[in-house]
Amino acid sequence: MIDLIPSSKEAMFYKRDQEGSVRCLLCPRECVISDGKRGFCRNRENQGGTLYTLVYGRPVVVDIGPIEKAPIYHFIPGHFRLCLTCTSCNLRCKHCQNWHLSQKSFEELNHYSYSPFEIFKQAQSQNLFSISFTYTEPTVYYEYLYEISVIAKEHGMKTSIVSNGYIKREPLLKLLKVLDAVKIDLKGFSEKFYEEVCTATLKPVLESLITVKKEKVWLEIVNLVIPTLNDDPKMIEEMCRWIKGNLGLDTPLHFTKFHPNYHLTHLSPTPVSTLELAYEIAKKNGLKYVYIGNVPGHIYNSTYCPSCNRKVIRRTHFDVIEMNVVDGKCKFCDFPIKGKWE
Template sequence: MIIESILFNKLENKKVKCNVCNHRCKIAENKQGFCLTRNNLNGKLYSCNYALISSQAIDPIEKKPLYHFLPGSLTYSLGGFGCNMRCLNCQNYIISQNIDKHNESIEILPEKVVKNAINANCQSIAWTYNEPTMYLEYVLETALISHENGLKNIYVSNGYMSDESLNLLLPQIDAFNIDLKSMSNEFYINNCKATLEPILNNLKNIYEHKNHLEITNLLIGGYNDSYELIKSLTDFIADELGKDVPLHFSRFFPYYKMSHVPPTEISKLEIAKEIAIESGLNNIYLGNVPFKQNTKCPNCGELLIERDGYNIKNMNMITGGKCGICHKELNFAE
């Protein structure tokens, strides 16, 4: 379905400037932007993937990953087409970068999305798999309806949306997981075709607006796993966001244009966790590893949540967002 974009400026000679993400593409008539989902048709910008779904699933919320938001609940996960990055290691490149497969999509209108989530006993809708900013209008419309029906909205993103997009999203999105790939601008340029600073600014904006926030950092051996880069990332979270913001270090596996790079050594993730502890972070998790990731009270050490993969085995001693033993305020949204 094609609808007119909500964020663009008209320019001379029927060109348009897209304001959905930080590329801010200037698009000539009958051309499309970097994301391959925004087209200039007769001097107006249109979203060409509204309500077109490539993937849908009922997931544990921990799979997003969100460990401190509605723990133990199910979320209705949706993905579409397109992306505003070109990550060399993209796990979903077929739907994010090769999007000439719309004939394989299905159309699900916002009202149906909400109905599907409710029927599946989900407490939330998660926008994931590809970059959700590419279907901004669809997310916003669905989020309004989902809130009216008591559902929460989750946004799993690379964080490269424009200020205008984020300001529209903040009142509608209850929880964000932002993929902070590196503290190196060079890494973003070479590996993702993007830049770092807008992402850091968006993270600070999300945190200041008190939306629930968790951060994922995929560690790739030899690319973004040096002590200096990890320490810069964990210090940024501690100093600019908050020491209770959950951080997920995730293990890289070879894929797409980085199939020659070996899997990240688990010892590297354990070192990263120690660096995060050194920075004072309280909630650090390792992803894509074969051992459990439990949550303990950062103050008294009480086991709060025992996990087995994405499944919760036991959830204890959390009362009203506080530790049941020492009564420390915890960064949990229930």
């Protein structure tokens, strides 16, 4: 299954510029790429005035895991999915937990060779409910994930992405037509944080969140709380108010614990008390589904009914222990629980 030969699939979303260069229109960077060069994501190369993706059909990880690991909590809880990814990313986050995949170029890692249909057949043959594009940024292998998702949709299989949201509107809209759920990492709530920690900007991510919500694809948000960088209660308050005003009170928000990694090993893990303060801020602003993640066994791993406050989904880390959502409603008081339940 190991294949070290780059594919030659023409990329989507680009235009030819002067003197043989091309402008990539997939993400907000809009890289202008000279002949023989690659864009910021390392995965798209200009070959004689045509932009190619180098990773089509070449995943570096294909495995199985629970949807709760994404985390996506309101999308058929407890089901297992086929997870896959290709190399690289269009961000350079200093805290990336998967830097060994996301901060590598195509040639640096061994990879498999699977067509989109072969990926679908793998999921189908193992009786998996969905396919999930995760671990690195799915945008940078857009053509591959799009074709897999089209095939999955044609055969009644669900798909989801775990994304940084750094994608332009046109490709996002096209992708949303074949996706069932989206989890976006809202990494902080200031341009300064995005520029200094992620080598990116905040505004396009906010625009992507609004687009996903308007297109009525199931959306959940994760905010990894990093001590000294994005844990200011005022920043968290501002973020929660923005979510309330632009995405609605029913959008699940996960505050997750940071563990020192990559270029931020000098920082301490997030205190649980900081996560609990963030939780209280979100609840004070009226958000109905707020979670604390990366803290196995915490009471706010579970889902509570916004009406009667009974526990409707009991979780321990990635495991669903008890399910009290019946036909999309709280088993105890019949209150509708937002999500995709089948």
